[in-house]
Amino acid sequence: MSLNRLFLILIFFNGTINSQPVEHPIPGEKIDFLVSFGIFSAGKATMSTAVDKYNINDKETFKIDVNGRTTGVFDFFARVRDNWGSYIDDSEFKPEKFYRYLAEGKYRKNEILNFQNDSDSVQIELLDKETKKFIEYKYLHFEDDIQKIVRSYFMNYWIASLAYLRSLDYDSANYGDLIEIPYFEDNSKFSYQMKFIRKEEIDSKIGRFNSIVLSPLIPEKNKLFKEEDAVKFWITDDEKKIPLMLEAKMNFGNFVIEIDDYSNVK
Numbered sequence: 001m002s003l004n005r006l007f008l009i010l011i012f013f014n015g016t017i018n019s020q021p022v023e024h025p026i027p028g029e030k031i032d033f034l035v036s037f038g039i040f041s042a043g044k045a046t047m048s049t050a051v052d053k054y055n056i057n058d059k060e061t062f063k064i065d066v067n068g069r070t071t072g073v074f075d076f077f078a079r080v081r082d083n084w085g086s087y088i089d090d091s092e093f094k095p096e097k098f099y100r101y102l103a104e105g106k107y108r109k110n111e112i113l114n115f116q117n118d119s120d121s122v123q124i125e126l127l128d129k130e131t132k133k134f135i136e137y138k139y140l141h142f143e144d145d146i147q148k149i150v151r152s153y154f155m156n157y158w159i160a161s162l163a164y165l166r167s168l169d170y171d172s173a174n175y176g177d178l179i180e181i182p183y184f185e186d187n188s189k190f191s192y193q194m195k196f197i198r199k200e201e202i203d204s205k206i207g208r209f210n211s212i213v214l215s216p217l218i219p220e221k222n223k224l225f226k227e228e229d230a231v232k233f234w235i236t237d238d239e240k241k242i243p244l245m246l247e248a249k250m251n252f253g254n255f256v257i258e259i260d261d262y263s264n265v266k
Helices: 003-011 072-077 146-152 154-166
Strands: 030-037 040-049 054-056 059-070 081-089 095-104 107-115 121-127 134-141 178-180 193-204 207-216 231-236 243-250 253-263
Touching (some): 095 154, 146 154
Antiparallel strands (some): 054 059, 095 107, 107 121, 231 243, 243 253
C-alpha cells in the first residue's frame, strides 16, 4: 500500500470535544521524522513552518511545508521526492491554499489549489511537470467533487488538521471525546473526526514526554484494519503540542512515523 493510500484513509473518519482553541505559535519551527514499515526504514520527512505570514483570501495565514523522500531499498525501487504545502488561516486553522510538487519514480505532478471566497468551487492551477510554469486552470465543485479533491490533496488536509489539533486545549478531555475537524462541516457527504484515547508517557528519540493519544474514526467497512483504534498518533501534552509519532497497525504490517529531531518549536 502506498503512503498516499494510508493518509487518504486517515482523512475519512467520521467529530466533538469541547476544548477551546489556545494560542499556539508555530512560525519558524522545523520537525524531522523517520518513516518505517515493519523492520524496514522507508523514508524521511520534514515539516517546516515559514517565519513570515502570508495574506491569502484577505486572511493572515501560516505556510507549512512537508518534504518527504524515500531512503534505503525503497529509494532504489521507488524513489520519491515530494513537497506538499498548505496555507492555513492563523485564527481558525482552516486551509486557504494548497500546493503539491510530486516526483515519484518517473511520475511528476505539480499543482496549486486555491480555495475561493464565497464560492462552491475550488480553482486548480495546472503546472508544467518539469518547469512548474503555469499551463491552465480547472475548477472542481466542492460538493460534487469532494472525494476527488480530498484524494488528490490528502497530505495537505492532514497538514492543516494537525495544525488545528495542536491548537486545542485537552485538559478536560475524556476517553471517547470526539474532535470535529471543521473543514467539511457544511458538506453533506463527509465529516472528519478524531477520538481522544488517553494521556500517557512515551519515549521518543528526543526524550520522554507526557503525551496526548488521538485516533481517527475509521469506517467500519475497511480491508486494511481489523481492530478499533488501529491508527493512533501522539502529541506532547504541553503548550508545544509536538507531534511525536503516528502508528498504523494494518493487516499486512505496521507503518510508523516517529520524530527524529526538531528546532524552533515554541
